[in-house]
Amino acid sequence: MSGIRAQQKEKTRRLLIDAALNQLSADQSFSNLSLREVAKEAGLAATSFYRHFNDMDELGLTLVDEAGLTLRQLMRQARLRIEKGGSVIQISVKTFMEFIESNGNEFRLLLRERSGTSTEFRAAVSREIRYFTMELCDYLQKANKLDVETSYLQANAAVTIVFSAGAEALDANESERQELADRTIKQLRFIARGAMDLSSRSK
Amino acid sequence: MSGIRAQQKEKTRRLLIDAALNQLSADQSFSNLSLREVAKEAGLAATSFYRHFNDMDELGLTLVDEAGLTLRQLMRQARLRIEKGGSVIQISVKTFMEFIESNGNEFRLLLRERSGTSTEFRAAVSREIRYFTMELCDYLQKANKLDVETSYLQANAAVTIVFSAGAEALDANESERQELADRTIKQLRFIARGAMDLSSRSK
DNA sequence: TAGAATAGTGTACACGTGTACGCTGAAATA
DNA sequence: TATTTCAGCGTACACGTGTACACTATTCTA
Known part of the structure; x- marks a missing residue:
C-alpha cells in the first residue's frame, strides 16, 4: 500500500508548502501571499491548490x-x-x-x-x-x-x-x-x- | 489668515484619520484597509482621499x-x-x-x-x-x-x-x-x- | 480487465482594488 | 468685482483576486 498516487500527492503538497515559504520575506507577509502566486511558484495550476488545502x-x-x-x-x-x-x-x-x-x-x-x-x-x-x-x-x-x-x-x-x-x-x-x-x-x-x-x- | 478653506481641509483630514482608526480592529490590520473603504467611512468620494494623502x-x-x-x-x-x-x-x-x-x-x-x-x-x-x-x-x-x-x-x-x-x-x-x-x-x-x-x- | 476515484488543467466569472481624468462650486486673491 | 485656486465628485479603466465548473489522464480497486 505504498501508493504511487499518495506518494505523488505528498510530494506536490510539499512543493506548495515550500513555494509559500520561499515567497515570504521582509517585504511579503503570509497574508499578502495569493493562492494563485503560490500555486504558480509550485508549478501548478491555480485550481489544483484545492486538491491539497481548503484555503x-x-x-x-x-x-x-x-x-x-x-x-x-x-x-x-x-x-x-x-x-x-x-x-x-x-x-x-x-x-x-x-x-x-x-x-x-x-x-x-x-x-x-x-x-x-x-x-x-x-x-x-x-x-x-x-x-x-x-x-x-x-x-x-x-x-x-x-x-x-x-x-x-x-x-x-x-x-x-x-x-x-x-x-x-x-x-x-x-x-x-x-x-x-x-x-x-x-x-x-x-x-x-x-x-x-x-x-x-x-x- | 484663519482660512475657512484650510480649516475645513484640516477637518476632513481628521475625518480620514479617525475613519482609518475606527476600521482597525482585532480582525483588520492597517494593511488590509482599502483606500476606498476609508474614504467611504469618512463620507468622502474615493478620489478625494488624494487631496489629503499621497497614499x-x-x-x-x-x-x-x-x-x-x-x-x-x-x-x-x-x-x-x-x-x-x-x-x-x-x-x-x-x-x-x-x-x-x-x-x-x-x-x-x-x-x-x-x-x-x-x-x-x-x-x-x-x-x-x-x-x-x-x-x-x-x-x-x-x-x-x-x-x-x-x-x-x-x-x-x-x-x-x-x-x-x-x-x-x-x-x-x-x-x-x-x-x-x-x-x-x-x-x-x-x-x-x-x-x-x-x-x-x-x- | 472494466469501472471508479482523483490529481491536475484551463476557462470563465464576479468582485474589489488603486487611480487617471475632467468637472463643479465655493473660497481666496488681486 | 473678475479671476484663480482647489476640495470634493463621478466615471471609467485595467488589474489581480478566489473559486465554480467541466474535462483529461492516470492510478486504484473489485
Whole structure:
C-alpha cells in the first residue's frame, strides 16, 4: 500500500508548502501571499491548490506548525551543546541567533501572525511559544531548584526578551547582531539573578 | 489668515484619520484597509482621499506618529501618579494596561507594523519605542543612580516585557488581564533586582 | 480487465482594488 | 468685482483576486 498516487500527492503538497515559504520575506507577509502566486511558484495550476488545502489559511497553519517544530528541535540542539560545557545563557542566545539567520522567514511568520488578523493563527503561534516556554521552564526548575511560579516567570520573561531580540536581528547587520546578542545575554542575566534573589527571599 | 478653506481641509483630514482608526480592529490590520473603504467611512468620494494623502502609507505613518504621542503622554500621566506616592512598577504597569484597554487599536497598529511588511513603518514604530525606552532610561538613571549601560539595558528589557504583556492583554478577558498584570509586575521586579545586583557587583 | 476515484488543467466569472481624468462650486486673491 | 485656486465628485479603466465548473489522464480497486 505504498501508493504511487499518495506518494505523488505528498510530494506536490510539499512543493506548495515550500513555494509559500520561499515567497515570504521582509517585504511579503503570509497574508499578502495569493493562492494563485503560490500555486504558480509550485508549478501548478491555480485550481489544483484545492486538491491539497481548503484555503490559504490551512496552508498557513501548517507553516506555523512546522516553524514551531523547527524551533523546538533547535533547542534540543542547544541543550546538547550545553551538556558539553559552557554558559547556558550564552549558548542559548547564540543558537537562537543562528536560527534567525538561517530560518528568517519561518521566524518572521511566527512574529507576524502572533499579532495578526486571524484568531486561529494567533492561537497557533501562541501555542508554539507556550511549548517553547514550558520546555525552558522545566529546564530552569531542575537546574536551579526554583519553585514552579518563579521558574515560569523567568522562562516567560526570557522567551519574550529573546524573541524581541530576534525580531530586531532580522533588520540588523552582522556587527549589530553581535551587539544585540551581547545585550540580550546581559538582560537574561538580570532576569536570572532577580529570579534567584526574589525567590529565596520569599522563603 | 484663519482660512475657512484650510480649516475645513484640516477637518476632513481628521475625518480620514479617525475613519482609518475606527476600521482597525482585532480582525483588520492597517494593511488590509482599502483606500476606498476609508474614504467611504469618512463620507468622502474615493478620489478625494488624494487631496489629503499621497497614499495609504502616508496616512498610516501619521497614525503611527499619533499613537506614539499618545503613549508618551500616557507615561507623563503615570509619572504624575508616581509622585503622589506608590510603587513605580505597579503604577506604570497599571497605567499601561489602561492604555491598552482604551486605545487598543492604536496599540495593535504599533504591534503589527513593528514587524510588518514596510521598512518605513518598521522604522517609524521602532523610533517611537526608542523614545519611550529613552524616557524610561533617563528616569531609572536618576532614580536608581545606575550607570548608563545598566539603566539602558533595564529600560529596554522592561519595555519589551510590558509591550509583550500588552499584546497578550488584547486577547484576554478581565480576570486574565489582572493575572497578566501581576505576572508582569513580578517580572519587572526580577529585572530591577538583577540590574541593581549586577551593576554594583561590577564596581 | 472494466469501472471508479482523483490529481491536475484551463476557462470563465464576479468582485474589489488603486487611480487617471475632467468637472463643479465655493473660497481666496488681486 | 473678475479671476484663480482647489476640495470634493463621478466615471471609467485595467488589474489581480478566489473559486465554480467541466474535462483529461492516470492510478486504484473489485
